[in-house]
Amino acid sequence: MESAAPGTEGHQGPHTGPHVGSHVGSHVGSHVDEVDRIVTDWRRERPDLDLEPLEVFSRVTRLARHLDLARRTAFTMHALDGWEFDVLAALRRAGEPYEMSPGALVTATLVTSGTMTNRIDRLEGRGLVERHRSPDDRRGVVVRLTGAGRARVDAAFTDLLAHEARMLQDLDASSRPELATLLRALSAQFDDPPAS
Known part of the structure; x- marks a missing residue:
């Protein structure tokens, strides 16, 4: 195209x-x-x-x-790469105590388990996440957002939304819900699994 x-x-x-x-x-x-x-x-x-x-x-x-440029600008302001934001944001959206299993993070961010292990290691080294024993499986672990990680992702998300709002500023506010509805209808065919 x-x-x-x-x-x-x-x-x-x-x-x-x-x-x-x-x-x-x-x-x-x-x-x-x-x-x-x-x-x-x-x-x-x-x-x-x-x-x-x-x-x-x-x-x-x-x-x-x-939008990609806006994302990179917002994340760079907070010393985050895009993939770091994606992992931290998945944990933040999970709600308290802001933790998920590595497998759930793989599903949420669409990467391989090996890639996710490497990403968790790097985020843990930066003090943005911690590993804890899973309360449901003594052999398993969960990944939990630290206070520093939560503050970082919240600040980056706030700045990202400000950039995105500026991108929409020339579009009449009453038109935005209609645009979102049209885009949802268009993208749904790719998000929904095929009927079995």
Whole structure:
């Protein structure tokens, strides 16, 4: 899927402004983005194709790259890597006493058990998590968020939400729930397991 990611548009050709094509002028507020220009060019070159998927997913890709930058910025401010935040956030969301088994963390963060063991070791070395004997299985362990880990993930999450709020600031507040609903409907097909 062709996307118009920041800094990678590489758009060439004579049609580079908002005057291209009648389709572009129909957008809300007459705002034209790089995806509009790409779609207009493809519509001229390949009028036989339905370009609606390109209009949706090129923008999703572009926004995802901006979001990735916002995540890295927020986490760097708190000396966290993305994977560290993911593990700490899974523990934080679990609620008191903020602990999970390594297996549950594997499921929550979609990594292998070997990768998770390494990540727990590194977080434990930084004083952000602790291992404890499982109360339900004397041979098992649970991973628990420390006070320092909770403070770190809470601060990083607060800053991440501030970055994300700024990304939404040009979208009318009344439109945001509708956008969330549409995105939920689109993503559900990938989140739900196939019926057996």
